[in-house]
Amino acid sequence: MQLPAIAFGAMAAVLILSVQMVPWLEFVYILALAKGFAALGVAILLRAGLISIGHALFFGFGAYVTAFLGGGRIVTDLGALLVIATFASAALGVIIGAFVVRYRAIFFAMLNLALSMVFFSLLAKLYAITGGTDGLRVAMPTIFGMVFDRATLQAILLYGSLLLLAGVGYLLKRYLHSPMGQALPAIERNELRLEYLGVSVRRVLLTAYTISAGLAGLGGALMAFAVGHVLPEMSYWTVSGQLVLIAVLGGIGGVLGPFMGAIFFEVVHTLAVGHMAEAWNLIIGLTLIAVIFFLPGGLYSLMQAFARKGHAP
Amino acid sequence: MNAPILTARNVHVAFGGVRAADDVALDIFPGEFLAIIGPNGSGKTTFLNLCTGYVRPTGGSISLSGREITGLTPRAITQLGIARSFQHPQLFTEQSLLENVLLAVAARRHFWSPLRPLDRQAYVEEALSVIELIGLRHQTHSPVVNLPEGMRKLADIALALALKPQLLLLDEPTSGVSSDEKFSLMDTLISALRRQCVTAAFVEHDIELVRKYADRVAVWDQGRVFAVGDPDQVLSDARVMQAVVGVD
Secondary structure: OOHHHHHHHHHHHHHHHHHHHOOOHHHHHHHHHHHHHHHHHHHHHHHOOOOOOOOHHHHHHHHHHHHHHHHOOOOOEHHHHHHHHHHHHHHHHHHHHHHHOOOOHHHHHHHHHHHHHHHHHHHHHOHHHHOHHHOEEOOOOEEOOEEOOHHHHHHHHHHHHHHHHHHHHHHHHHHHHOHHHHHHHHHHHHHHHHHOOOOOHHHHHHHHHHHHHHHHHHHHHHHHHHHOEEOHHHHOHHHHHHHHHHHHHHOOOOOOHHHHHHHHHHHHHHHHHHHOOOOHHHHHHHHHHHHHHHOOOOOHHHHHHHHHHHHOO | OOOOOEEEEEEEEEEOOEEEEEEEEEEEOOOOEEEEEOOOOOOHHHHHHHHOOOOOOOEEEEEEOOEEOOOOOHHHHHHHOEEEEOOOOOOOOOOEHHHHHHHHHHHHOOOOOOOOOOOOHHHHHHHHHHHHHOOOHHHOOOEHHHOOHHHHHHHHHHHHHOOOOOEEEEEOOOOOOOHHHHHHHHHHHHHHHHHHOOEEEEEOOOHHHHHHHOOEEEEEEOOEEEEEEOHHHHHOOHHHHHHHHOOO
16 A cells, blocks of 8 residues: 555544544644645645745635635535635636746745735725624535534534545645646756746646645635634735645645644644643744754655655565 | 758847847758857857747747747747757756656646656656667666766756657757767767657767767857858868867
8 A cells, every 4th residue: 555545544543533532632633634735735836846925815715705605505515615615716726826827936925925915905804795804604504405513513524524635635646646746846946948848837837826726725615614704814924824834844745744734733733722822833833943954854754754664674 | 952840041139239140041951960060159059049939039030840930939849849958958956867758758748637647657668768768777767966967968868859859959968078978978869869860950069079970060150150061071161160160
């Protein structure tokens, strides 16, 4: 069996078993998996050397699409809302990506940041539509026409997110091993050569940006269901920063890396807030420093190292 | 003689006050190996840049097999059948030689299939055959950043060959390579070109290499084509040796 499948199995087993022992972890894990999807989107762009400090835009957009459609009872089905939020965010990603993928380095990062802050301001100011800084309540979704209580919905969200991770992770792995996925690190190294191979660098990046926007929207929609409320803060730049941090922490070498980073981030956050109120930033900061110095491939590279050790004669 | 693959007529370009291409006219014919020589700054690399879309001419026309390519982007020109290598090899440095060539193979075939792997059997076989052709089979899995300069030059050429171009333009394929290795590199290169039936033009400074390997030679001076013809004939012209090579 391949490493990603083993790693996913191990991660899912740890999550499910720990929830049986410590039930409140269920909510923490749902938040982590939601952020993991968004961080995976950021990680795809990081492969091409592009740092987006504005992906909270798509995270918030996915959440608000869910709140709008669910709140107006236009669409109530959980699965349908997740699909719509994902594709709507991807569509927004096509529009924004067509503009931003022309830029590189700090200009790309800052343009994404600027656009996300414009979106944040619109969410906060357009009170009549978005509920302003109060945000919007997210209606309880149905699943194939059935209504569930909050506790059951949480369980469905956790197991559903793990299933989604398996499915999306498989497709993403295929994509990253395809010529389009392999072109991403090639772009970071030498995009001129890629053009001289007859490949449109802009098209490669626009595809990656669209996928990353869709993933961030999916994460936002999951977060909206888990919390039951959406706020403009979901699009604030600090959330974008968190997504980059999670991606680097977990590692961009594999699909599971951002999810490992997100779980670590959310668990440390929750434990630290409960026991060492202001120390969680310190812990996360020190961990990030340690990862950068000793594990440049992120937490996922630990798994890769174990796998190599296992195969060593 | 067959119709030319590449035709350049009245091509002009200037950088500031410097005329890098001044009424350039040149034909490249199918199957030939054309050497482009001349002193530094005479416009040899600019000509390659004009033919591959990196520089847009301010006047004149360039056509490939009768199709106008003047002013097209490098990507469009590559797709039409001109591939090139660079004076400083342009590679994906952190990736292996195989991964580099695989990208080129995929670029020519089905690049935009998001769920099909790059290292599918048919692509790997084709990439390995190109690597074999340039004699680097033993370096297949080495990151190209670790290869010596001569091998990096060949790897750069391998990327271009994997595109199966009509015309290959090589910018100083032996620069930075030790004089001992130059001839073996050129032997490998010529053998690969002959086996793939690729027409090629190469910019070169080494007159001995030109004498030995070129079918024709075009001499550049101050942005103009100074002389074109058989290497023995052109290189025996005292004006060429004096004005261009600096030898009486």
